[in-house]
Amino acid sequence: MDNKVKDFIITTTESLEELERSLIVLENDPSRTHLVKEIFSKAHTIKGTCGFLELERLENIFHHLESLLEKMRDEPSGISSSATVMLDGVHHARDILKGLEAEGSEPEGDDTELLARLEEAYSREADQVERQESDQTQPQVVDNDSSLKDRSLKIDVETLDKIINMVGELVLTRNEFLERIQDDWDSPYLSAIQKLDFVTSNLQNESLKTRMQSISNIWDKLPSIIRDGCKKQNKKITLKTSGQETEVDRQVLQAIHDPFIHIIRNAIDHGIELPDERVEAQKPAEGTISLKAYHEGGHIILEVEDDGAGIDFERVKQKAIDKNLISAQDAQEATDRELVKFLFESGFSTSEEVSNISGRGIGMNIVMTEIEKIGGSVDVYSQPGKGTTIRVKIPLTLAILSALTFSADGQSFAIPQTSVSELVRIDEHNRELLGHVQNTKILRLRDTYLPLVNLTSVLNMTKKYYYESKEDFFILVAHVGETRFGIMVDDVQNTQEIAVKPCGSIVEKIGYYSGATILGDGRVILIIDPAGILDKVQLAGMSKLLEKMDHEQEDTQEQTQEEVIEQEKTHFLVFRGSDQHPQTVQLSLIARLEEIEREQIQERGEGYMLKYRDSVLPLVPYDDATLNGNPIQPIIVFSDGKRQMGLMVKAIDDVVEGVLNITSVGGKRDGVLGVSMINDQAMEVIDMNYYLKQAYPDWFDLERSDIQQNRETKILLVDSSQFFRELVKPTLETVGFIVRNAKDGEEALKLIQSNFKPDLIISDIVMPNLDGLGLAEKIRKSSALRDIKLIALTSLMGDEDRDKAMEAGFDKYLVKYNQEELLGAINELIRDEVKQ
Amino acid sequence: MRSGEDRRKADKEPSTEQINRRSTVDRRRANNNEYITFYVGDQFIGVPIYDVQEVLTAQTICPVPSSSKNIAGIINLRGQIVTVFNMHHLLEIESKDAAGDEEKEYMHVIVQGETELYSFQVDAVGDVVTIAKESLAPPPTNLAKQWVKCCFGIHHINNHMLAIIDKNPLIEWVKDDVKNIREEMLTVSS
The missing domain is CATH 2.40.50.180 (CheA-289, Domain 4)
Known part of the structure; x- marks a missing residue:
């Protein structure tokens, strides 16, 4: 039988039971009209699925049920006999469903009588005729609106923990198997282990769910805490919540309970002002504390926002100076963001005098420590006079790290x-x-x-x-x-x-160890x-x-620069070499991914190649061992526009989005640009050019004519991201251009004024000091520089940004970063110049 | 070099499986006259069988740097982490083998603490013996400090002096030891 049909039978059987229960309640007590809505939506869903699966008989029945229900919903008349007819309909539908399960298709049968009764009921409803008598004996049922009760049961948490522990063991055993079988594709156990792998992963996911509890477990306590706090301090506060259904592991929930209550108390005690003060500040007398909970990339975010007085940064500043945490001069220059840090200092928070700082004071240090203990983090945002937001980020579960x-x-x-x-x-x-x-x-x-x-x-x-x-x-x-x-x-x-x-x-x-773990090998x-x-x-x-x-x-400039880099999100391909370390390369550099059979790879002298479509694709192994093992070889195909090459890797894992913040500290390995934290994982970012050169040792000979020509072209590359400069510069240099770097518009102008007059400038838009637009305007205004070609290379993608850039004087506007496109644009602009 | 007695003992040594099977059955009966015996160096030692969960052969031990010398490390017992006591050090019994012989394969007597499991790392495991309460002699009074605390009886069996010990003082001893080390460390650094 088709899986879809199977799924349909399972879910519909459940829905029919629920329908039946609700109908029985309605039959007994026709005044409970709110049930009609529920029944209607269920019937409607079933009807839709029937139509999709071409189950005509069922569709017809549910169509009739739906129309009847619609009538009842819009004009409730409270007729229990209609409920009786509908119950018969549900029973009838169940018989058909049973037949469907046995035969795999809808059984033959006659529904005309039922349909006629349904139609009759419909017209009765329409006529608003009340006929409440029913010749059937009414089964007495306990009112049970929530069928949820029947589908859940209580389990001792300890039992659950034991089960989850065992599942953890199973996962480790599975890992052990996987590790052993890794390179042995002919193993007779392969398929069994793959099944084990699949089942175990599912089991792990499902069992972890059992420990999830909704955040409302904590939130439900808040109204009384707030009420007490308000009474004591004569304040008026309303509580707004959203996302209370968000679920977290029970352990995590326990761990955040106290810190979270603490944050709320702080908001009541120090955040929200007295009604008089609020009115004076032209705010409603009643303060608001809003709670928000939501998922964000494997984490739960809890936000506590109040519309109180905010943090008095002047006092924080003074306190920090008093405590020698910062010099008076630095304090004057410190941003609010930096000052917030001091609230988490332990001396800061426990001191009596500071507890009356209008913002947060007591115990933020403890809150921070508790949250960090479970791998979370706390952020504070505050606007004086407007309020404070505390953002707590916590992991979904503690069991897996x-x-x-x-x-x-x-x-x-x-x-x-x-x-x-x-x-x-x-x-x-x-x-x-x-x-x-x-x-x-x-x-x-x-x-x-x-x-x-x-x-x-x-x-x-x-x-x-x-x-x-x-x-x-x-x-x-x-x-x-x-x-x-x-x-x-x-x-x-x-x-x-x-x-x-x-x-x-x-x-x-x-005190040095927070736990232990058992590796795949035991x-x-x-x-x-x-x-x-x-x-x-x-x-x-x-x-x-x-x-x-x-x-x-x-250097404060450096900091702004860092921030600019922060914002640039890029897609990365994650793959592994034989050493299993995750490696990444920007997705934009990749032409495509291939999986080819091992036999198709031919050795050519010292290298490898692959007959690929009508040409030959040179292959470079990522490392020596990548060639062994698998009958299927994953390949990442790079292309620089003219040529392409395949990088043979052990496995291609994933595409992730992240911020590239490379630490290209010296001493790196050949072929690696550096290490970057991408989504909290340290990953090596590889240098495509290195592998391209390996594939084409004769690269320079082949391109001689072009390169010779390019040698005459000087390019100035302006970008605030050091990484990006390092990425693009070698690319341009490989094809012959003479390239200089500048980190912002100001530095670029200085360079031009000193001795370097470029033929072409490639510039980012968002930069500290003098941005790309400013740079372009300056260059276009200067008679000496006017003929320099300008290419904007930016991560801003909006049409508006593009228009602004073109208006400022850029010749081309490219979005970061497609190498082929960039080289194309450069060629076009330079050849253009030659023609003129 | 092993003594003649050791060799004899090795021949007679029951398999861990046998002990484990027996100990489960015995534990159910909770017969407090029975003891599992083992050797730490030359010393023949017994612990009440109802304190022992099982006996393991050599395990890969993960050392715990900066802990007490009484802790040999931790091991994985079917997914549970168990702290291993270095019995030589704890009971002040000199190793017969050259010190620091990492190749040596120890056995593990797993005992149940109040909330968790501990392993006594021993040189060899002997038989389960039955000794009536009344035939236990009191230990000599001039023992080392921790022996006074843990040893509650001696008995002569098969030409060996068997010392019967209680696990709890040993566990407490190690706990205190770690606590002291931690405190010392913090005072030194501050």
Whole structure:
């Protein structure tokens, strides 16, 4: 039988039961007209599906039922006999459904009598004739509006936890199988294991759902808290909620209960002003606290918004200066955003004097710690006089954690992904990034300084001072609250979803470990708790000192620049080489993806190739081992417009959207642009040009004539994103152009005035200081520069933006980033010039 | 080098499976006259059978850096994390084997604490023996501190002096130890 029909039978059988129940209630008590609406919508849904599946008999019956119900809904007359007829209809429909289940198609049969009765009832309703008598004995039923009760049952939470634990074990066993079978496509167990894999994944998903509870469990308590608070303080507050049906894991719900109540109390005590004050400020006497809950990419967002007085930043500033957290001069320049940070300082929040700051005060530090403990984060937005919004981000579940595994002194550990923002590899090329103050090592990371923690020495492992002499190692840039620090480790292995296990009360007491996990091969590894490490090294003071150094050194322009980069979202393809690390490349660079059979790949001298359509596609293995194993070879096809090549990889995983914020710290591997955190995962971003050159070692010979010509063309590339400049510049240089970079319009003009007069400028629009539009206008106005060709290359896609750019004087407007398109545009503009 | 007694013991050593099967049955009866015996170095030790959940052969141990020397690490027992006690260190019994012999395969006696499981890491597991309460002799009074706390009787059996111990003082001992280390660490660094 068709799956669709099967599904239909299952769902319709359920719906019919519900219909029957509702009809019986209606038959007994015709005054319950609100039921008619419910019945109507159900019948309507069934009718629609019947039509779709071409089940004529059922469709006809439900069509009649629907018309009758429609009549009853619009002009309720309270006739129980109609309900009786409809009940017969439902029974009739059920018989047909049974036949359908047995035979696979609608059984033959005569419905005319039933239809006639339904029509009769319809006309009766239409005539508004009341005939309430019924010759059937009425079954007595308990009123049961919610059939939900019958479909749910109570289970002891402990039993549930046990089941989920077992499922966790099953998942691990499954992983073990998958790992063993990975390269063996001929295994006789392959199909069985694939089935196991499928069933296990589903089982895991479904069983995790059982622990979900709706957020209303907490919210339901709020009205009374607010009522009490209002009474005590003579305030008037209304509570608005949306999204209370949002579900979270029971454990998460427990963990956020106290912090959340705390936030609400803060809003009542400090946020909302007294009615008189509110009226004076021309606000309604009654304050409003709105709660919002919703999903956002694997997280739950809880927002608490009040329309109170907001945070008095002047007082926060004063307090911060008093407490030596910031210098008076810096305080004057500090933005509200930066000041909010201080509310989370522990000294700040517990101090009596500060608790009467009109905004938030007491215990925000505790709230922050509690939320961070479960891998969440807290943000505060406030507008003085208008109100405060607190945004809490929490994970859906605690049982599964996305973690980074690494090794130190030969032992493997895991650390929650959420606490690592970046990875830096240190080797002989970038050792100069390290420095030290007294005995504390420091990493210079872009424009900031981070204190470094030597994990092996904190944990008292054998090789304590290992990294002094070790040639290359990694630094995990971790953060606890607002404190950032680096953890020195041997090697970074992998990012994966791990099941968190309690590591025993004794080991937990040590304070460095938040749990343990069991890897696919059965090995146990410990999960490092960054907060515990920070506690030990008492870094808080140290890092504050460093932060101050930051402030002094920080180039404010750089910060705006960072923000601009932040906004650029790009699509990435995620794939893996044989080492299983996730690698990414921007989707825009990829021509297409292919899966080809292993036999079709031919060796050609030292390389590989594939007969592809009418031409030959050179193939480059991503790494040595990518060729082994699979009978099917996944290939990523890159194209630069003229030529194309295939990159052979182990597996193609996913396409993700994320912000590219690359850390191209030196010492990177060939073929890699750098590491970027994409959706909370550290991933290497590969350099397409590197592989293109591998595929075409004779690249330069082939293009000689073009390249020679291009050599005469000077291009100035203006973009605020360093990454983007590094991406585009080599591309242009490979085809011969002479390229210079500038990070904004101002720098570009300086460069032009000094000695570099370009033939063409490729410029971003949104940039600090002098933006793209300003730059274009300046160039068009200058008689000396007027003939420079201008291409806008931006992520702004609106027509309006395009018009503005063209008006400002750009010759071409391109959206980031299609290499082919860019080279085409450049050629067009330059050849144009030659012709003239 | 193993002594003659050890060799004899090794020959007679029951399989863990046998013990596990027996211990389940015995636990059901909750017979408090029966003890599971094991060796830590040369010391022959017994624990009440109703405290023992099962016995495991060699396991891959994940060391826990910065913990107490009394903790050998943690192991995976069918998905549950179990803390492993280094019995040599805990009971102050010198290792016969060269110190730091990582190749050595220990056995694990899994005991039930109040809320979780612990593993006694031992050199070898012996028989289950039955000893009537009245035939247990009191331990000597000049024992080391933790022995005074945990040892509640001795008995001579098969030419061996068997020391009967209670798990609870040992568990408490390790807990305190970790707590002290933690406090010490925090005072030192601040």
